[in-house]
Amino acid sequence: MKIAVLVKQVPGAESPLPLVSSKDWLDESHVAYIMNESDNYALEEALQIREKNNEGEVVIVSLGPDRTQKVIREALSKGADRAIHIQSDGNYPTDPLLAASHFAETLKEENFDIIFSGLQSDDLGYGQTGLILGELLGMSTASLAMSTEIIDNKIKVKRELEAGYFQWVTMSLPASISVQSGCNTPRYPSLKGIMGAKKKEINVVTPNVGSQNQSIKKIYAPNSAKETVMIEGSVDQVVEKLVTVFRNEIKIA
């Protein structure tokens, strides 16, 4: 079983998010980067499949500038076998279709059985790249995976639906699957893993693909200056005014 895991480096939850003067991207020199949260779960799912089958290869694939190699090393130290770094310096795609095209061009000769990705990135949050990639490579796809099981040449996936429902879907391999945070318990790297990761191969590539189909014009802080209507009076008056607001302003049926 040959498994790719798409890993992205994103700003940490506590990181400052200063903008460049053109206001269309972050000033990256002041950002603290980490591995995207759901990608940790995607990696763990891949490592568990390799361990269960006692064979196979887990390959980290990451798109980004040089700094991205930090999370690639982290993933290698957790047990991935090798990595492909799609170098994007100066031309980082913020369009998921273009990002997926980079991955597709890079991976088309690799013939992976499974591609795992995190559900969505904590920076741009499109939640599309792994699924577009699967479609571009003619693979089966599934999103919102909560658990997976390999049965012969198929993969059975428990998907999260809306309103508390789940569903099992079975699909033929190869398949590209995006996983939900919380679907397993990601491991920490061992000291041996950290030492071993230094010797593992990171193949740096720069595929030649098209241009952006959508681009960020400006980034700004949400307008927080909201007019709050304060409802005052006795308890009975407050209750009466709230009912009126529910009915006439918010229009609750």
Added chain:
Amino acid sequence: MDILVILEDNNGTIHRMGVESIAAAQHISKSLGLTASAMVMGKNANSLSTEASGYNLDEILIVNHELLNDYSSDGYAEAVKQVIDQENPTYVLFGHSYQVRDYVPKISAKLMQPFLADSIAIHFDGQEVSLTKQMFNAKLFSDISPSGDTPYLISFQSASFLSDDATKGNAMTKEVSVNLEASMIKTESEEPFMESSGGVDLTAAELIVSVGRGIGKEENIPIAQDLAKALGAEISSSRPVVDSGWLSPSHQVGSSGQAVSPKMYLALGISGAIQHVVGMKASKNIVAINKDPEAPIFEIADYGVVGDLLEIVPKLTEAIQSK
């Protein structure tokens, strides 16, 4: 065709976010002088088309095919792709439901056209269109413009447009055919099920009553539950309530819980810490009841009451039940 709305089935009726996307289509139609139509598919296509034809739309396209009776990402993506090829719309609109997240990226790949997902607003500046999207865990907003040839695929986050704003009318219906083969469907789906432990999906809730530490003690939780029941709302909470074991973790809203965007979020005794606010500030209407006038929740609330929720909430429940 200018605007095509893809309507999702929710057990025989149009998914709530589908009606919101009709409102979105009508908004764009009015702003730009374009025509708006809708498409239905699946085993309930005929009842959905009856419902959809009651809205102010140009045409309702009905796609009946046995391979579309049950949802599959392969079948639905291919069917919508073929209808887009036939009808040549400029904008294709969806509600950003879990189903849309699952299959619309595949249409983007099939057409090599952008999918502007999870948008919260649309703007027009001459010929240029831009969509507003939350990024970096909703800490920042960005305006994104598609470029190149149309169609553009666009999905709107829940409650970005209001279903009440969808105007009624009388749309024509027409059957549209697609070519699908069983070999195209690479997934076999089993029946949806609920976990016995009962996960709570708050992301699709229209009304939410949410409880914070200000409720005081576990014995007071039913006061909020009764109000939720009277309103037909889901109950949720901030983290301290879950950490205290008063409600199960599946009720938690915030950065470590669910992100919600209902029509109304009624915050009872919630102070408004940022970890909570990121999960609920997309709500269309935020109503806060808190006895602390300095609570940060009032900065993002549309309506605020400074007072004792233990006095106000039971009377509010009574007033709603009696109307």
